[in-house]
Amino acid sequence: MLYVADNNNNRIQVFSLNQSSNIGTTVVSFVAGPQRIYVDTDGNEPTLYVTAVYPYCVLKYVKGASVSVKIGDSLFGCSGISIDNEKNIYVVASYLHIVQKYSPLTNSTTIIAGQRGVINSTSKHLNTPEGIYLDQTSGAIYVADTYNARIQKWLKDAQEGITVAGSSEGFGGGDAASLLGPKDVFVDKETNVVYIIDSFNNRIQRYLPNATKGDTIAGGFGR
Template sequence: MCSLQLFPNATCNKIDACRTDLNLSCAIDCYGSTTAQPNVTTAVGSCNGLCNQVLSRNLTTLHYQGGIFAHNNGTLYVADGTPTNTVFVFEPNQQIGRPLMTFADWPTYIYVDNTTSNIYVTILNLNFLKIWPSNATIPPSGITASCTLNKLNGPTNFVFDSLGNIYISSYSCHWVTKWAPNATTGTHIAGSTTGTAGSTNQLLNLPYGLVLDESYSALYVSDRNNHRIQKFTLGNSIAITVAGGYGAGSASNQLNRPTTIIMSQIDAALYICDSYNNRIQKWAMGASFGITIAGSANGMAGNTLNLFNTPYDIWIDSDETYLLISDTYNCRVQRYALR
């Protein structure tokens, strides 16, 4: 897709908009296209799944992005990967982003408080969680990695409780810790107490996504390298497996390196970003298998509108009418209508 060509000396904000001598033939705009599947559109990024490691001067290109979050007003926040390492903001129905904040390494997960508009970002390789615009960090003591309770080591996903405590997965410590507001140290919640990976019902191996169900004092953890979702009752170190747990695979009762999980507010089912299976699974409470609601049921990667290549994050609106998917290795964010 190319933009309307401007007159010489005109001001432009796109790299291909200031030439009148190119006689370009523009392709059809594929944003909003529903050719491949009626309920799928590309929200932002590459419509054809092509990634570009060159810095995008027109702010329409994504670079192996990670986390995504949509504000109540429709604004989309995207944690873009290398080489930009920037959180971009896309206004509703716009494909041109604006940079909000840039880091020395890849911003991983992002959350925007719809009440305060505070923005929370984990930077996995820098070992901290950043709070914007205050620029506060968790831990407040700096970015040195350690499997001690006053540090983070490879923080990934995080969730909040009603008291403002933040639960954070530490990818490299194989545990989840809880941080009270303004705390200088965390409290161990789940997984190893020594930073050791494992596959027993007390241990985790590269924890990622989190869901906190305060009504039942339950914490759900995406146990990535054990290919399962674990449910811990708060205060109890023993978990039960509620999804997966049969090794890596693409059968309906299996997962392959799951990342983000979201709990339905309608029926308490889990939406699971089944990353290496290139699909999104919906797993009903108590079910022994999941149902593929987006992507390939057999785990196939692809770059057509209805396929993914290693999706990283998902977001769902409060009414569960649509799902956003960070289709990382296709460098785009896809929107799936659920009903």
Template structure:
């Protein structure tokens, strides 16, 4: 799932239906428009600023594809990306790819057509600061080029400053152990950053909740879900993606419930309460 804030449009990887659906949030309709189809094993989407180009991570196809608006097929970029589970683009149009199969993050330059490793050690999993263990989603802060990684099997979120050789644990476990209390995460799938405040939001998948983590804090706060796994409006089932619109409303891809949930953050408080309703369902 990707929320294109410039146009207030939501893009959803409808994986089992092998298509990408677009929902205009300015409309009250919950009917989507298919903007790409016949795509296998989608695991991440990024939509460029002008809305005309999509980048799609294809996990079991081991690649990222670039889709131009109205195209019938995508074009592979950046050569192979083993078990590719995440994709993001920086302000220079470099494409970052999560190569989960080698426990590393790659950066591909469209200018030079070269690819380098920018986080993790290729084919070396581990819990130390220089390593990752089956990473999932990534996020680039365009204000400072910091790279954030949902380091799933290490149950943590890592921040890699530009040109750094090591990551910093900013949320979750420092020992790789999962947990359900406020200081722990369990298989975090997705990370989203408020770029100005550095507040981190996490799809804490196995805990069926969305966590909010302030800078330099040792614990997070649950802002959605967390009421055990289920399909009620206050429950989630293996959430795998999240995003905020320009009004501060939270959108969650509620994976095993086959729906997108919108959580209205009441009064947009610093530590908000929330109420939810299903926005789009399968």
């Protein structure tokens, strides 16, 4: 099944990949500006976690429930989201320039990347990050540090990030070694290949392990 955050229509759509029809089914309605979705399939029925522009939080939807459960508060620019095996929720607050971890067990929130309200290009900071990928085995997170034009890897409990793609100094560009406005990141857990939505360069970049340059696998500058 393919779940889609239909932002302008304020809904979540699901499409079957095994059918020829391109008509989706609305599974969540009246959600204000859905940004990202995480689908937890660890159970009899999928549970949806949706980041929303308003009310600046994560909304949890359990199948059959009449209302959503609100998680977090004042997550301005609520964007990328992931969940670990212990059901801790990792969420990007873009306009606060941080990644937060929410523990449902203790009902506590911890900043695990960036500094709240601080924009900078040092290894300890982020600038309007958007996407996130969580390594379920090591606990490391990969952050699309959008306006620093880079992908940062934060090891578990680290105090600063490591640049794995783009410029460590936050300079963007359109060549193979650069990124410009990366929006999201995915890591193949079998090969450790990093895939990046390089938004302002209109392309998808692939970085092999330890590579300093990416290769374009879709799109291209100005296309």
